[in-house]
Amino acid sequence: GENVEQHPSTLSVQEGDSAVIKCTYSDSASNYFPWYKQELGKGSQLIIDIRSNVGEKKDQRIAVTLNKTAKHFSLHITETQPEDSAVYFCAALASGGYNKLIFGAGTRLAVHP
């Protein structure tokens, strides 16, 4: 069945460094890939997304890249700040029918001052 693998499960960086989280998906027909940020005790907030007709999208310090051939996409956070500390989830929209998102297992990012 459809599957999304996410790595690493935990990531620790110093403030100001970059952080990269990678995801691989199995459904070659997937065409939409969102990233969500979940802070402690809060729901998941959409932070950036990308569709399969582009290879890269950037929003200030956050960027997402997509390699359709290899079926993987990555989240890049530059100049990390302590408030970036959270759990990040990638997802892929399953093909065929309703709006079903397949989620990765999440990455816990810790940014140390």
Added chain:
Amino acid sequence: DGGITQSPKYLFRKEGQNVTLSCEQNLNHDAMYWYRQDPGQGLRLIYYSQIVNDFQKGDIAEGYSVSREKKESFPLTVTSAQKNPTAFYLCASSTTATSGIQYFGPGTRLLVL
């Protein structure tokens, strides 16, 4: 302010008891979803509703029930048949059932006494 609200924030369930989690949205979205999140795992879809008076089972529907009598509301009942209900439950909505962007509520943490 537009958004998705979930209540309560924490819920305790006794053995053999049914409990209902509330999800309300004022975004005028047609589609709503319920997910379950367990430690170290991605979000898994319990039920979804594409439109009022319609709902479909997701990947892990056993032991749960839903209703969609109003566009704004999509309550989830965790029945006594759900043997491992302890988890974080997230409600989401999207403009339509084919729109990829899902917006999440703050979640309800269910604990078993």
